[in-house]
Amino acid sequence: MPTIALAGNPNSGKTTLFNALTGSNQFVGNWPGVTVERKEGRLTANPAVKLLDLPGVYSLSPFSPEETITRGVLLSTLPDAILNLVDGSNLERNLYLTSQLLELGIPMLIAVNCVDLMEKRGDRLNLAALERAFGCPVRTVSALKGRGVEALARQLGHLARLPAPRPWVRFAPVLEDALKGIEAALPKQAEPPPRRFWSIKLFERDPAQAQAVQDRGMEARIRRTEALLGDSSDALIAAGRYDQIEALLAHCLRKGQKKDASQRIDRILTHRILALPCFALVMFLVYFISVSTVGAWLSAALDEGCFGQGFFLFGLRLPSLPLFLSDLFARWQVKPWLSSLVLDGLLGGVGTVLGFVPQMMLLFACLSFLEGCGYLARIAFLLDRPLRRFGLSGRAFVPMLLATGCGVPAILSSRTIDSPRERRAAILGCTFLPCSAKLPIIALIAGTFFGGAWWVAPSAYLAGVAAILLSARLLQKSKRFPRGEAPFVLELPSYRLPSPGSLWRGVWERSSSFMKKAGSVILLSSLAVWFLSSYRWQNGRFSAAPSLAEGLLAQLGRHLAWIFAPLGFGNWQAVAASFTAMLAKENAVSTLGVLYRSAEGGNHLAQALSPLAAYAFLLFNLLCAPCVAAVSAMRRELGSLRLTALAVSYQTLLAYVSALLLFQFGRFFDGQGFTPGTAAAMAVFLALSWIFLLRAP
Ligand code: GDP
Ligand code: MG
Numbered sequence: 001m002p003t004i005a006l007a008g009n010p011n012s013g014k015t016t017l018f019n020a021l022t023g024s025n026q027f028v029g030n031w032p033g034v035t036v037e038r039k040e041g042r043l044t045a046n047p048a049v050k051l052l053d054l055p056g057v058y059s060l061s062p063f064s065p066e067e068t069i070t071r072g073v074l075l076s077t078l079p080d081a082i083l084n085l086v087d088g089s090n091l092e093r094n095l096y097l098t099s100q101l102l103e104l105g106i107p108m109l110i111a112v113n114c115v116d117l118m119e120k121r122g123d124r125l126n127l128a129a130l131e132r133a134f135g136c137p138v139r140t141v142s143a144l145k146g147r148g149v150e151a152l153a154r155q156l157g158h159l160a161r162l163p164a165p166r167p168w169v170r171f172a173p174v175l176e177d178a179l180k181g182i183e184a185a186l187p188k189q190a191e192p193p194p195r196r197f198w199s200i201k202l203f204e205r206d207p208a209q210a211q212a213v214q215d216r217g218m219e220a221r222i223r224r225t226e227a228l229l230g231d232s233s234d235a236l237i238a239a240g241r242y243d244q245i246e247a248l249l250a251h252c253l254r255k256g257q258k259k260d261a262s263q264r265i266d267r268i269l270t271h272r273i274l275a276l277p278c279f280a281l282v283m284f285l286v287y288f289i290s291v292s293t294v295g296a297w298l299s300a301a302l303d304e305g306c307f308g309q310g311f312f313l314f315g316l317r318l319p320s321l322p323l324f325l326s327d328l329f330a331r332w333q334v335k336p337w338l339s340s341l342v343l344d345g346l347l348g349g350v351g352t353v354l355g356f357v358p359q360m361m362l363l364f365a366c367l368s369f370l371e372g373c374g375y376l377a378r379i380a381f382l383l384d385r386p387l388r389r390f391g392l393s394g395r396a397f398v399p400m401l402l403a404t405g406c407g408v409p410a411i412l413s414s415r416t417i418d419s420p421r422e423r424r425a426a427i428l429g430c431t432f433l434p435c436s437a438k439l440p441i442i443a444l445i446a447g448t449f450f451g452g453a454w455w456v457a458p459s460a461y462l463a464g465v466a467a468i469l470l471s472a473r474l475l476q477k478s479k480r481f482p483r484g485e486a487p488f489v490l491e492l493p494s495y496r497l498p499s500p501g502s503l504w505r506g507v508w509e510r511s512s513s514f515m516k517k518a519g520s521v522i523l524l525s526s527l528a529v530w531f532l533s534s535y536r537w538q539n540g541r542f543s544a545a546p547s548l549a550e551g552l553l554a555q556l557g558r559h560l561a562w563i564f565a566p567l568g569f570g571n572w573q574a575v576a577a578s579f580t581a582m583l584a585k586e587n588a589v590s591t592l593g594v595l596y597r598s599a600e601g602g603n604h605l606a607q608a609l610s611p612l613a614a615y616a617f618l619l620f621n622l623l624c625a626p627c628v629a630a631v632s633a634m635r636r637e638l639g640s641l642r643l644t645a646l647a648v649s650y651q652t653l654l655a656y657v658s659a660l661l662l663f664q665f666g667r668f669f670d671g672q673g674f675t676p677g678t679a680a681a682m683a684v685f686l687a688l689s690w691i692f693l694l695r696a697p
Contacts, residue, residue, distance in 0.1 A: 001048055001049070001050060002048070002049050002050070002080040002081065002159075002160040003049075003050045003051075003052060003077075003079045003080050003081075004049060004050065004051050004052070004079060004080065004081045004082070004083050004156055004159060004160070005052045005054055005073060005074060005079035005081075005082050005083070006018055006051055006052060006053050006054060006083045006085060007054050007057070007070065007074065007082055007083070007084055007085070007097070007101060008056055008084060008085035008086060008087075008094070008097065008113075009056050009057070009058055009086070009087060009090075009093065009094050009097060010055075010056030010057070010058070011056060011087070011493050012056060012085050012086060012087040012090075012094060012113055013085060013087065013113040013114065013143040013144065014053055014054070014056060014085050015053055016143040016144055017085055017111070017113065017141065017143035017149070018039070018041060018051060018053040020143055020146055020149045021041075021043055021044065021045075021051060021149065021152070021153055021156075022041030022042060022043060022044060022051055023041075023044045024039075024041045039052070039053040040052055040053075041053070043153055043156060043157075044153070045150065045153035045154065045157075046153065046154075046156070046157045048157075049156055049157060051083075051156075052073065052079065054069065054070040054073055054074075055067070055069055055070050056070075057070045057071070057097065058093070058096065058097060059096060059097055059100060060074070060097070060100045060101075061204070061206060061207075074101075074104060074106075075104075078106070079106065080106075080107070080159075080160035081106060081107040081108065081109070081156075081159040081160045081162070082101055082104070082106050082107070082108040082109075083108075083109050083111060083156065083159070084097070084098050084101050084108055084109070084110045084111070085111050085113050085143075086098060086110060086111070086112055086113065087113055087114055088112040088113055088114045088115055088117065088118045088123070088125065088140065089114050089117045089118060089121070089123075089494055091112075091125075091249060091253060092242075092245060092246070092249065095245045095248075095249075096238075096241055096242070096245065098110060098134070099168055099169050099241045099244070099245065100197070100241075102134060102135075102136070102165050102166075102167055102168045102169075103167045103168075103169075103194055103196045103197040103200065104164075104194045104197055105164045105194045105196075105197075106164055107136070107159055107160055107161075107162040107163065107164050107165075108136045108159075108164070108165055109136060109137050109138075109139065109152075109155065109156070109159050109162075110130070110134060110136060110137070110138045110139070111138075111139050111140070111141050111148075111152060112125065112127075112138065112139070112140045112141070113140075113141055113142065113143050114142060114143075114144075115140040115141065115142050115147065115148070116142045116144065116145050116147070117494065118140075118256075120258070121255070121256040121258050121260060122255075122256020122257060122258045123253065123254065123255050123256045124253070124254040124256070125140070125252060125253050126251070126252045126253070127139075127140065129251065129252045130248070130252050133168065133248055133252075134165060134168055135165040135166055135168070136162070136165040137155065137162070139151070139152055139155070144499075167196045167197075168244070169240060169241050169244050170244070171236070171237070171240040172229070172240065174225060174228055174229060175225060175229065175236060175237075175240065178203065178221055178222070178224075178225040179196075179199050179200060179203060180199075181221055182199040182202050182203055182218055182221065183195050183196065183198075183199040185218065186198060186199060186202075200237060202218055203218075203222055203225075203233050203237065204233055204234040204237050205222065205233060205234065260494065261495065262374075262494040262495045265495055266378070266492070269375070269378060270378050270381070270382065270492075275378075275382050276382070279379055279382070282370070282375070286363065286366040286367070286370070287363075289362065289366060290359060290362035290363035290365075290366050294362060295358055295359035295362045295363065296359065298358035298359070298362070299357075299358045299359050302354075302357070302358055303351075304320075305318075305320060306320055306321055306351065306354070307320055307321060307322055307347065307351040308320055309323070310323055310324075321347060321351075322343055322347050322351075325339075325342060325343060325347070326339065326343060329342075329343075337534075337544070340530075340534065341527070341530060344530055344594075345526050345527050345529070345530030345531070346523065346526060346527065346530075350519075350523055350526055357511070357515070359436070360405060360406075360436050360511055361507055361511050363404075363405060363436070364405055364506065364507045364511055365503060365506075365507050367401065367402075367405070367506075368498070368502075368503050368506030368507055369498060369503060371498075371506065372496070372497075372498025372499075372502055372503060372506065373495055373496060373497060373498055374492070374493040374494060374495045374496060375495075376397075376398070376401065377492055377493055378492060379397060380394035380395060380397040380398065381394055381492060382394075383397050390469045390472040390473050390476070391421065391422065391425060391472050391473065391475065391476035392422055392425060392426070392468075392469075392472050393417075393419075393422060395417045395422070395426075396414075396417060396422060396425070396426045396429075396472075398413050399411065399413050399414045399417075399426045399427075399430040400426070400429075400430055400433060400465075400468065402430070403430035403431060403432075403433040403435060404433055404434065404435065404436075404461075405435065405436055405511075406435050406436060406437070406630075407430060407431040407435050407626050407627070407629075407630035407633070408629050408630055408633045409509070410430040410431070410435075411427050411430060411431070411630060411633040411634055411637050412633060412636075412637065414426040414427050414430070414637060415637065421475060421476075422472075423637075424475065424638065424643075425468075425471065425472040425475045427634055427637055427638060427647070428471055428475070428647050428650070428651070429467065429468035429471050429472060430468070431626035431630050431651070432463075432464040432465075432467040432468050432471075432622070432623055432651070433461065433464035433465070433468070434457075434460045434461060434464055434622060435585065435626075437584060437585035437586045437627065438460075438585045438621070438622055439457075440586055440588075440589040441581075441585065441588050441589055441618060441621055441622075442456060442457050442460050442618065442622075443457075444589050444592065445614050445615065445617070445618045448605050448606050448614070449606065449609070449611040449614040449615070450611060456618075460618065460622055463619060463622060463623070463658070464622060464623075467623055467654060467658070470654075471650070471654070473692070474691070474692075477691075524583075525580060525583030525584055525587055526587075526590070528580075528583070529553065529580050529587060529590070529591055529594075531552075532551060532552040532553040532556070533545070533548050533551040533552070533553045533554070533591075533594060533595070534548075534551060535551060535552055536550050536551050536552055536555065537552060537555070548594065548595055553572075553576045553580075553591075553595075554572050554573075554576065554595075556572075556576065556579070557571075557572025557573065557574075557575040557576035557579075558572045560575050560579075561575050563575075564578070564620075566660055566663070566664070566677050566680065567613075567616045567617070567620060567656070567659040567660055567663050568609070568610065568612060568613030568616045568617070568659075568663040568667075569609055569613045569614075569616060569617045569620075571608060571609075573591075573592060573595040573596060573608065574592070574608075574609065574617055576591055576595065577589075577591040577592045577595070577621075578617070578620065578621055578624070581621055581627070582624075582625060582627060582628065583627060583628055584627045584628075584629070585621070585626075585627055588621055592605060596608065612662075612663060612666045612667065612670070613663060615662065616659040616660075616662050616663040616666075617659075619655070619658055619659045619662055620655045620656065620658075620659040621655075622655070623651065623654055623655035623658055624651060624652045624655035624656070625648045625651050625652045625655075626651070631644065631648060634647060634648070657684055657688070660677075660680070660681055660684065661681050661684065661685060663677075664677045664678050664680070664681035665678075665681060668681075
């Protein structure tokens with residue numbers, strides 16, 4: 001059965017074409033780096049043919065995990081044929097990979113995608129001349145509009161029987177001589193491997209081939225050629241490829257004169273000065289719509305309907321789940337502990353969390369839209385330079401943005417970052433940002449202690465960003481984490497209107513993990529909190545606690561309260577809340593709600609802590625180890641239990657230190673005197689300054 005690999009640059013439309021050819025439903029985003037794992041499917045038109053959707057790459061040099069995957073599939077599992085998809089609206093860059101693929105000695109078909117865009121711009125492409133040059137069939141398609149896809153599918157059936165194309169790029173004579181020499185020194189093998197490809201790789205000193213260069217004594221030859229031509233070997237190869245592509249396009253492509261809408265929009269949105277205000281405005285709109293107005297309204301309606309008084313429809317009342325169940329339990333005379341377990345433990349815990357789903361879905365819909373239309377790629381581009389000062393790059397922006405929704409997809413998305421150190425910095429840092437589950441904590445603290453002051457929520461985001469930059473800077477100084485700068489090639493895709501289907505997939509991909517969390521971790525932890533607060537351990541056995549203050553949770557909190565006393569919230573309720581928050585951040589709110597509910601039904605949380613201590617509590621819970629779901633994602637992506645433990649300890653330490661500094665200095669400057677706590681805070685502060693200012697990077 002023939003296998004065809006679908007290879008092309010990121011964002012050239014591979015997944016769209018893959019979905020069109022195989023009828024599957026993979027995630028499409030107008031953002032390079034969406035497909036990070038290979039996916040398989042069969043042609044709908046010809047089920048005997050297997051199609052592999054590979055992660056997009058700019059070249060066959062392994063700089064990032066997805067490039068390694070793609071290169072591995074192409075070179076080791078040797079597909080029977082390659083379908084090379086190139087973005088017709090960006091041919092110069094896309095043909096670079098094509099020139100490398102042509103050296104693999106595998107039958108190939110080149111599909112030029114986005115003809116719809118090319119026609120709009122008035123571009124004209126001479127296909128016959130391209131076919132003559134490359135020695136393989138060239139077709140045009142529009143994966144999005146489905147144009148040319150059927151004809152392409154028919155051709156793919158017998159693509160594997162076509163002869164393999166010959167290497168296309170010819171370099172300068174001196175360079176060709178050097179390549180011939182290297183090729184001659186390659187070991188002879190039974191079947192003809194892509195000798196041309198390997199000789200170029202060796203000449204470029206490809207990192208994966210460094211040993212071979214040393215072993216075969218090719219270094220001298222490479223040095224000589226470099227000296228003759230006056231440039232490094234990899235730059236010579238790249239320049240040779242680009243020269244030939246340029247020459248080819250000069251007579252095959254006539255660019256239309258029509259000005260692209262994308263270019264006009266970018267004049268404003270990526271303007272030197274206007275760009276950042278525009279970004280702030282866009283983000284404000286996103287949060288305004290999804291969190292405060294429409295989203296809050298939907299959430300409140302859902303909460304009231306499902307967990308409060310119920311729905312009112314045309315004068316009829318549909319009872320909410322708790323009301324319905326408590327009726328039922330009363331009628332069936334269910335044991336009080338069981339009814340408390342279901343109503344307080346299960347519905348109470350999971351209900352508060354599910355109430356956030358509308359807000360979250362709306363937020364994700366907005367973000368998917370921004371991603372799909374191509375705006376987010378511009379923001380990453382814009383933030384690239386400032387982030388580089390901290391050892392991050394524009395790529396780290398994606399995980400950071402996702403982390404404002406949920407840390408789990410954010411951590412997974414860090415895979416598209418090339419440099420290992422930056423990838424780890426992103427994994428470590430992204431959960432410092434307030435995720436949707438921390439929003440309720442912020443709202444609770446702001447509402448209870450600061451009269452709903454406007455600055456509380458933004459200050460939480462700022463604290464998160466500061467913690468990220470600080471940690472990235474710290475990692476930059478540490479020798480434990482490998483260095484390695486990979487070139488940042490993030491293209492700016494044309495603005496496009498995302499399709500409803502891809503929007504929905506974006507929302508689903510991001511929110512399903514949250515719902516799964518609600519169904520598993522939060523469900524279990526609600527039960528645990530319920531159990532720990534309604535039972536106590538006495539005389540060697542469990543018994544129902546007469547009040548919350550005598551439950552297990554309270555006992556535990558009292559034992560550990562001394563640890564948090566220097567941060568200002570050394571009472572057992574706040575400590576218990578911080579602990580249950582480790583399972584899921586929303587738990588902090590529900591735990592505080594339960595623990596501070598007074599007999600009269602009111603809430604005396606406001607009297608329990610000073611505003612300063614409350615903010616320290618907020619800061620600690622924002623920054624400390626993320627919830628268990630995020631920690632397990634960290635474990636998966638870091639690939640090491642030790643590194644994960646190190647990262648989590650660091651996060652918790654940072655949270656502790658920040659809350660300590662805030663509370664102790666806050667107290668001191670408020671005129672409450674110099675205490676041992678102040679002295680400790682000063683010592684910590686001096687130690688930190690020493691690390692950051694005095695130790696050279
Ligand atoms: P991949 O990264 O190569 O897998 O690319 P995707 O399939 O995720 O597509 C990237 C973007 O290009 C998406 O916004 C698609 O809607 C868009 N796209 C794909 N094919 C076409 C096309 O033929 N014409 C136009 N105008 N847009 C396309
Ligand atoms: Mg893709």
